[in-house]
Amino acid sequence: MDRRELRVNFSKYDYGEKEMIEEVEEVPKEYKEKAKEVGIEVDKGGGIYFQIDHNAIYQKLVDRLRKKGVIIMSIGEALRRFEWVKGYYWHALNPKADRASKIVEEHRRNGYFIYIPSELKLDEPIQTCLFIAKQNVAQPVHNLVIVGDDAEATLITGCTAITEEALHIGASEFYIGNNAKLTFIMIHNWTSKIHVRPRTGVIVGKGGVFTNYYVNMRPGETIQMLPEAVLHDGARAYLTSIIKSGGRALVDIGGRIVFKGNDTRGEVITRSVVMGRAEVTMRGILETEGNANARGHLECRGLLLSDSARAIAIPQLEAKGMRANLTHEAAIGKISEEELNYLMAKGFTEEEAVSIIVRGFLEAGLDLLPENVRNGVKLVLDSMAKSL
């Protein structure tokens, strides 16, 4: 069987006239409930950005955070108000890299700008939600996140839809200052005919740490993404992707780390549960530059739950010089009979046993997340293992 191609007709979607900011007092209840499924709790927390289709409808930044210098606003407003933001715009990503990037450059419809000033250690997560409500809409957003030197923050982005057909393109640029830390959790839950093309570029300054924890509960029709992190001296990056796909979904995900500086470390971990006739390609690329003293590890694991499901692992290691130490492991298989039988003898039905094993399989990289968001993520993983 030939592999299916990741094709999308970008021109058939509605890009609207312009980006809009028509703010409402409160996020309507139906959107609020739906956002909860992807980890966004609009009524909690002091920093929220909520966008529906092309419209940045709700932004909250409580005084407690504002006074500390935190900025949350739409990208367009940030570019208008702060000249310095332009220096970061399309700097970690190339707008000419591919068709999806070009579309964001030409037809940007909002997206969030988040700034965490130097030395500020935020103990509550900032939340952002990119929501698709209108049939056939294209949502090209540009997100920009800057974490100043020695600062620490957690950002949760939930992306979801209530319509069947749509296109979501997110260009996201992250700048992690020297010795700064950002934990970025992104949770996707799409409907069956949505095409998704995130483009993510991350620059991690000296001694900085970037943790990317990506969960995809339902991938839509096609999704293709390969977030890339460039590490300077002493920096670390952990890119974890957890995805469950079914139907006829076509998925191409993973991560790339470029070890530019010395004493850099990184990990790309992908776990994929594949059901129905879905096809998932797990990619990982670790690449060192200029004889950097780097250590990296790559792991791609696929769990097939149907005879028509397909998983492909493509780990790639590229080392320049003798000081690089890159490793990888890849494994694709089904649930072992032995494990199933064991759990059934312990009192679980076959369905429960499958769900328990899937839940265990999905549990990767949770230790890297801050305590205050871990439980929320666990609930998302629980719900993924229950609905098989």
Add this chain to the structure above:
Amino acid sequence: MIFEIKDLWVKVQGHDEFILKGVELSIGRGEVHVLMGPNGSGKSTLLKTIVGMPQYKIVRGSILFMGKEINDLQPYERAKMGIGIAFQSPPRIRVKTKYLVELITTKFKTRLLPYEEYNIGHLVNRDLYDGFSGGEKKRTEMYLTILQRPKLALLDEPDSGVDVDSLALIARGIEYLIEEGASILLVTHLGYILRYLDVVTKLHVMINGKIVYSGEPEKALDLILTHGYSYFMKGGASYG
């Protein structure tokens, strides 16, 4: 009788020959029965057939638990009725041990037991049986079995490949099950665990898929240790 096996003939899926050839066994409430026999005699097969592992096919005979034939019940139904098993070599399960502990207590509506009593506190945040030592495996498997509060506990060689300290903890687990009123069918290869147990109702010897001897434990053990299993193979023993 809480548990009875009548003329049980069992094959493993895909194989023609019988592994169990007419097994007869009855266990009363609160009784402790020990099953011994050489390698490959069918001891583990018997336990796995009792819990309903799908690859073991009952061709003839019946298994009765609390007066009901359970031949055709699913493993989870048997567990729900009160049959629990501690496997001889459980497979690695890619689930955090603690998570499974929570699921079992929820399922059987039982109380959590202190991990320290079985010295498994350092293991519960790891995947179940992932890199566990022999003793760690047996202690954890014992702990999980007790969590179910079984009415009939099937213990498959809980004493093989473990250190003396683990053996004592496992024996304590068995005593605990007995105190709770469970009936026990304990398979042991070398009989180490028997030194730690006060009350054994009966000892059975299985040879070539059949129970050839059932009797008073001390006498039987003495025969095994003196003559080896070959004594029973020659048909030198009678039912005691």
